[in-house]
Amino acid sequence: MAVDTMAGGTTDVPTVPTIVLVGHGMVGQRFLEALADRGVTGRARVVVLCEEPRAAYDRVHLTSYFSGTTPDELALAEDGFLEKHGIELRLGDPALTVDRAARTVTARSGLTFGYDTLVLATGSFPFVPPVPGKDAEGCFVYRTIEDLLKIEEYAATGGTGTVVGGGLLGLEAAGALKGLGLDTHVVEFAPRLMPVQIDEGGGEALRRTIEEMGVTVHTGVGTQAIVAGEDGRVAAMSLSDGSTLTTGLVVFSAGVRPRDQLARECGLPVGERGGIVVDEQCRTGDEAVYAIGECALAADGRVYGLVAPGYEMAETAAKAIAGDAGSFRGADLSTKLKLLGVDVASFGDAHGATPGCLDVLYSDSRSGVYKKLVVSREGVLLGGILVGDADSYGMLRPMTGSVPPVPPERLVLPAGAGGPVELGPSSLPDTAVICSCHNVTKGAILGAVAEHSCTTVPQIKKCTKAGTGCGSCLKVLGQLLPAAEDQGLCGCFAHTRQELYEIVRALRVTSFAALLDSHGREAARGGEGCEVCKPAVASVIASLAPSIGAPVHVLDGGQAALQDTNDHFLANLQRNGSYSIVPRIPGGEITPEKLIVIGEVARDFGLYTKITGGQRIDLFGARVDQLPLIWTRLVDAGFESGHAYGKALRTVKSCVGSTWCRYGVQDSVKMAIGLELRYRGLRSPHKLKSAVSGCARECAEARGKDFGIIATASGWNLYVGGNGGADPRHADLLAQDLSDAELVRLIDRFLMFYIRTADRLERTSAWLERIEGGLEHVRDVVVHDSLGICDELESLMSAHVAGYRDEWADTINDPERLSRFVSFVNAPDVPDPSVRFVEERDQVKPDLDLLAGPVLLAGPTLAIRTLEGTVTA
Numbered sequence: 001m002a003v004d005t006m007a008g009g010t011t012d013v014p015t016v017p018t019i020v021l022v023g024h025g026m027v028g029q030r031f032l033e034a035l036a037d038r039g040v041t042g043r044a045r046v047v048v049l050c051e052e053p054r055a056a057y058d059r060v061h062l063t064s065y066f067s068g069t070t071p072d073e074l075a076l077a078e079d080g081f082l083e084k085h086g087i088e089l090r091l092g093d094p095a096l097t098v099d100r101a102a103r104t105v106t107a108r109s110g111l112t113f114g115y116d117t118l119v120l121a122t123g124s125f126p127f128v129p130p131v132p133g134k135d136a137e138g139c140f141v142y143r144t145i146e147d148l149l150k151i152e153e154y155a156a157t158g159g160t161g162t163v164v165g166g167g168l169l170g171l172e173a174a175g176a177l178k179g180l181g182l183d184t185h186v187v188e189f190a191p192r193l194m195p196v197q198i199d200e201g202g203g204e205a206l207r208r209t210i211e212e213m214g215v216t217v218h219t220g221v222g223t224q225a226i227v228a229g230e231d232g233r234v235a236a237m238s239l240s241d242g243s244t245l246t247t248g249l250v251v252f253s254a255g256v257r258p259r260d261q262l263a264r265e266c267g268l269p270v271g272e273r274g275g276i277v278v279d280e281q282c283r284t285g286d287e288a289v290y291a292i293g294e295c296a297l298a299a300d301g302r303v304y305g306l307v308a309p310g311y312e313m314a315e316t317a318a319k320a321i322a323g324d325a326g327s328f329r330g331a332d333l334s335t336k337l338k339l340l341g342v343d344v345a346s347f348g349d350a351h352g353a354t355p356g357c358l359d360v361l362y363s364d365s366r367s368g369v370y371k372k373l374v375v376s377r378e379g380v381l382l383g384g385i386l387v388g389d390a391d392s393y394g395m396l397r398p399m400t401g402s403v404p405p406v407p408p409e410r411l412v413l414p415a416g417a418g419g420p421v422e423l424g425p426s427s428l429p430d431t432a433v434i435c436s437c438h439n440v441t442k443g444a445i446l447g448a449v450a451e452h453s454c455t456t457v458p459q460i461k462k463c464t465k466a467g468t469g470c471g472s473c474l475k476v477l478g479q480l481l482p483a484a485e486d487q488g489l490c491g492c493f494a495h496t497r498q499e500l501y502e503i504v505r506a507l508r509v510t511s512f513a514a515l516l517d518s519h520g521r522e523a524a525r526g527g528e529g530c531e532v533c534k535p536a537v538a539s540v541i542a543s544l545a546p547s548i549g550a551p552v553h554v555l556d557g558g559q560a561a562l563q564d565t566n567d568h569f570l571a572n573l574q575r576n577g578s579y580s581i582v583p584r585i586p587g588g589e590i591t592p593e594k595l596i597v598i599g600e601v602a603r604d605f606g607l608y609t610k611i612t613g614g615q616r617i618d619l620f621g622a623r624v625d626q627l628p629l630i631w632t633r634l635v636d637a638g639f640e641s642g643h644a645y646g647k648a649l650r651t652v653k654s655c656v657g658s659t660w661c662r663y664g665v666q667d668s669v670k671m672a673i674g675l676e677l678r679y680r681g682l683r684s685p686h687k688l689k690s691a692v693s694g695c696a697r698e699c700a701e702a703r704g705k706d707f708g709i710i711a712t713a714s715g716w717n718l719y720v721g722g723n724g725g726a727d728p729r730h731a732d733l734l735a736q737d738l739s740d741a742e743l744v745r746l747i748d749r750f751l752m753f754y755i756r757t758a759d760r761l762e763r764t765s766a767w768l769e770r771i772e773g774g775l776e777h778v779r780d781v782v783v784h785d786s787l788g789i790c791d792e793l794e795s796l797m798s799a800h801v802a803g804y805r806d807e808w809a810d811t812i813n814d815p816e817r818l819s820r821f822v823s824f825v826n827a828p829d830v831p832d833p834s835v836r837f838v839e840e841r842d843q844v845k846p847d848l849d850l851l852a853g854p855v856l857l858a859g860p861t862l863a864i865r866t867l868e869g870t871v872t873a
Contacts, residue, residue: 018045019321020105020113022095022262023121027293027310029056029076031121032087034318041085044116048087049107051094052144055082060307062148063172066179066696068703068710068719069730071145098266100286117288117321120263120276121314124256124294124305129164133226138234139250142173151251152696155180156663158713159248162186162237164223166193168337170253174215175340177251179696179736181665181713184215185245187237189222189254197335197346201363202385205370209342209388212368213737214714218245226250258295258303271297280327282317290317300330308332308437315439332436334400336386336393342368343390343776348383348400349374357382362412371412379403391776394476398432398442434480435466435473445480455481457769474774489760490532492516492524497685497760501540510550512537536760539647542683543755546803547796553810555817569821570807571627572645574620576846578835579627581607581619582644583634584680587654587672587692588615597637601630608843614651614689616642621844623835628821631808640806643681647761649688652676653701657694657711666711668694671740675709675747681804682751685758685767689724703731706764707747712736716743720750720778723765732768732775735783748797749782749790756793 019035021028028048035041050056057074065071082089093107098118106112126141128134140151142163155161161177163170166188177184186193192203193210207217222240229235237245258275269277269285275297282290293310297303304310309331319326334347352359352374360373369388373396375381381400386393392411404411428434430443448454448463457477461467467474488494493516495503500515509515515537517525529537541550555570571579583598598617602609608620622630644650652675655661657668672692682688691700692709701724702708708719714737722731735746758767768775780786782793811817823832837844 016043016045017116018047018114019117019119020095020115021046021048021119021121022105023123023293023295024048024050024052024056024089025121025123025293026056026059026076026307027123027314028119028121030311031119031292031314031318032077032085033081034315035321036081036085038318038322038324040318040322041087046085046087047113047115048089049093049095049105049113050089050091052146053092054145055089055091057145059143062142062145063176064730065145065148066152066176068693068696068698068708073730074145095262098262098289100266100268100289103288115288117290119317119321120284120289120291120295121293122259122262122295125259126252127255127257128252129223129254131223131225133228133234134252136226136228136234137232138248139226139252142169142176142251142253143256148176151176151249152180154249155182157248158182160185160246161249161251162245162247163251163253165253165255166190166217166219167196167253167255168194168335170251171210171340173251173253174210177249178213178215178340179712179717182249185218185247186210186215187218187221187223187239187245189220189240191220193217193219194344197350198344198385198387199351199372201361201372202344202370202387205363205365205368205387206342206344208365209368210340213340215340256294256305258297260295263291263295271301271303273303275303280316280329281320282313282328283320290320292317298328298330302330304331304333306331306333306335308439311437312439332397332433334397334436336390336397343386343388345386345390345393345397346384347393347397348381350383350385352383354382360408360412362409373408373412375408379408381408391475391773394434394473395428397436398428398434398476402429434476435464438465438468440464440466442480445477449481457481474769475772475776478770478772478774488521489536490530492520492527492529492533494521495519497536497540498757500537501544501756504537504540505544505548508548510541510548512541532760535647536685539683539685539760543800544796546799553805553807553817555807555811555820569624569627570641570645570811571622571624574846576835576837577832578621578623578846580644581622581627581630581634582612582616582642583639584642584676585616586676586680587652587669589654589669589673594637594639597633597639601633605630606837606844608845615653616644616651618644621835621837621846623831624821624823625831628812628818632812635806635809635812640680641808643807646683647686648681648683649676649679649690651689652679653689653691653705655692655694655699657692661694663697664694664711665713666694666716668692668700668709668711671709671716671743672700675744678744678801679747679751681807682755682800684751684755686761686763688751688764704728705731707731707750709743715739718743718746718750721764721768721775723763727765729765729769734775734779745794746782749793750778752793752796753778753782753789 056076058076093109095105096108097106104112104114126143138154141147158181161182162185163174164187166186170186174184174186192200193206194203211217224238224240226234227236227238234248234250237247239245260270260274260276263276264270271277276284276291276295278284278291278296278298280299282292284291292313294305312331313328316326316328336345356377357374360375362371371386373384380403383400384396428442432442434440434442434445444464445460445466448460452463454460454463457474460477467477489497503519512529512534516529569579571581574580602619605622605626607622610618612618652672654668654672658664658666659669675690689705690707691702691705693700693702694711696710698710702710703719703722704724705722708722708731710717716738717736718734718738719731720734723729754764754767771777836847838847
């Protein structure tokens with residue numbers, strides 16, 4: 001029976017079994033989820049003692065903190081998970097002692113917790129070589145968010161940073177230092193980088209590519225001493241070859257050691273080289289105590305330092321505690337990651353330790369690509385190493401242990417030399433593990449598709465957890481999804497939006513009617529289209545208008561009848577029938593004179609005024625007949641349409657950047673203004689938002705935008721596919737350290753490729769997850785020009801920029817366009833009586849009482865012009 005006591009306090013004797021978990025890292029959180037999945041949290045008390053001041057977070061993607069991901073966004077537990085399952089989490093209160101005889105754990109707070117089952121998930125600690133000066137100010141380890149916060153603060157002064165260790169985490173740390181603007185060095189004692197995962201050839205390819213990025217690599221040398229200056233701060237490093245490296249910051253990333261001290265002190269068996277000894281059920285020498293993750297020495301004699309084996313151990317322990325069968329007999333050590341922008345993957349018998357095995361090798365030092373497959377004499381794939389191009393990892397790793405359907409050389413050779421071969425998921429057996437992080441097989445994924453009607457990758461992720469770990473299996477997940485029987489845009493067109501885009505572009509189709517008659521379904525030809533295809537085709541024609549000779553203005557050439565509701569009057573329709581006006585304010589920068597004009601317009605027309613989240617001013621409550629009058633004054637003052645009503649670029653938000661901020665490293669305001677003016681009016685499948693942050697502190701929230709830019713000491717980092725709102729998604733890094741010209745060129749390509757290939761009403765966030773190959777494919781296309789279409793994409797954007805005209809400036813000077821801005825067709829001078837307001841907080845708001853009931857109009861019958869047609873009242 002579990003007992004909680006506190007010195008001088010009372011004793012609490014729970015009536016249910018107590019499980020105490022020591023450690024709340026990634027493996028600890030997975031253990032809690034596994035307990036909850038099996039209903040154990042509903043019949044047992046679960047107490048978690050966590051040393052860190054924050055709950056479990058994604059340590060695999062720890063480095064993303066330096067590119068704008070917040071600590072909260074790295075959190076692993078879903079909101080409300082702990083509360084829902086009654087789990088008691090004690091942050092900053094680690095276990096200090098374990099009394100196995102009394103079955104109690106005493107925490108640093110002085111509280112003592114009784115347990116029926118104790119689970120140790122204490123992880124590992126960074127190994128710091130015992131070199132003189134290792135404790136000097138400016139020496140850090142790279143393990144927790146708190147470590148990163150300290151490194152970021154110390155690196156703010158610039159200079160040189162050095163990472164001791166060229167393994168996985170060491171290269172991630174090097175990428176972080178480079179991103180912080182430091183001149184970065186890596187010191188690795190082994191003769192190559194990543195000696196555990198890749199061989200000499202792969203290490204050399206990786207080294208060349210990394211050094212081309214400006215990181216200096218020192219291999220085959222060790223750190224002899226850290227030299228501190230008179231102020232006690234790091235000044236240099238002495239190396240084993242007799243050289244001295246000047247550096248102001250040192251990050252130790254020379255490996256990790258199991259945190260088994262708690263087990264040692266309570267008498268549990270530990271390995272000769274560390275690690276708590278466990279059996280196949282992850283049970284220690286004490287049947288009431290389990291150990292999982294990096295602190296455990298598994299039954300096969302290994303300490304596993306990867307998250308996938310840790311997750312499998314967590315599942316095994318949870319099964320045993322729940323009374324289910326299960327065992328841990330070892331795990332897949334495959335890994336795929338991106339280090340300093342370089343794809344690196346290793347799987348199976350990567351080093352060719354199997355007797356009699358053969359290598360199939362392809363190496364191209366010019367492009368930094370190295371591929372090696374290890375096969376048996378019978379042709380069985382045993383393992384492989386991929387550097388510089390790891391697109392095939394998702395298919396090759398599950399194929400390990402079987403004979404590929406094609407000769408192995410065709411799996412590594414480039415196009416034009418006998419390869420590459422695209423192997424579909426059909427070549428894999430149902431038992432093939434697609435997601436090694438969560439041990440999800442192809443059969444389980446197909447089961448989710450069949451039983452739960454999963455049709456998107458996010459649905460599969462939610463249903464099976466596949467793809468929620470390192471993410472290397474996402475491409476294969478997309479390939480396992482069933483194709484829809486009819487991919488047509490709607491009942492009027494059998495073609496997809498992407499296909500219609502290509503038809504309009506290639507044949508220079510300038511009207512909806514012409515496209516429907518030539519390429520619509522036979523039954524739809526000669527008709528008027530539907531509410532799905534009309535705005536979608538209008539958007540395609542508008543986005544291509546300058547290059548195909550179509551009318552540029554959305555109110556011309558029959559376009560107005562096709563557009564979405566707001567485009568009819570170039571303004572946002574509000575709930576009471578009034579409209580809002582949003583002038584463009586590029587980068588949020590505005591002069592006092594222009595502010596005064598906006599204030600005067602709002603005052604004279606009685607408009608509600610609000611600052612938006614996109615650094616603009618929104619004016620609400622205008623009648624349709626007032627819109628031209630308002631815009632005449634705004635255009636005269638130098639304003640133009642902010643396109644808040646269209647599926648187009650909305651804003652490019654900005655912080656004040658290096659002009660004002662003491663942390664800024666680039667002029668973010670100037671860049672934001674330039675980008676907004678370049679892409680204004682660009683029609684797209686969905687609205688587009690952007691932001692530019694002047695430093696890594698990310699005050700403009702660029703990673704929540706469709707395309708976001710974050711300044712570095714060396715230029716700009718470009719992120720794509722972000723999205724706020726109800727379904728937020730952080731943008732992914734597309735390219736880094738870009739010059740101004742490189743940045744604009746890549747954004748041009750990205751936006752036009754998105755417009756060309758996205759579905760109707762599909763944000764860049766959803767498009768990036770849906771498109772085959774995901775981010776890697778998009779990078780190949782827009783950065784490396786893998787499809788050879790970048791010149792065309794740039795030309796289309798140039799045509800848009802050259803052909804842009806402000807819609808409202810053109811409208812107020814055109815009597816024919818102005819004639820549509822009336823409430824009633826046969827009484828153009830009569831304002832809409834249903835548009836009424838009441839006052840609140842010194843401003844107007846819609847009369848909600850009026851909206852709740854019918855509106856009775858007195859006087860003669862009027863023909864009311866509506867968006868759907870003409871009705872009478």
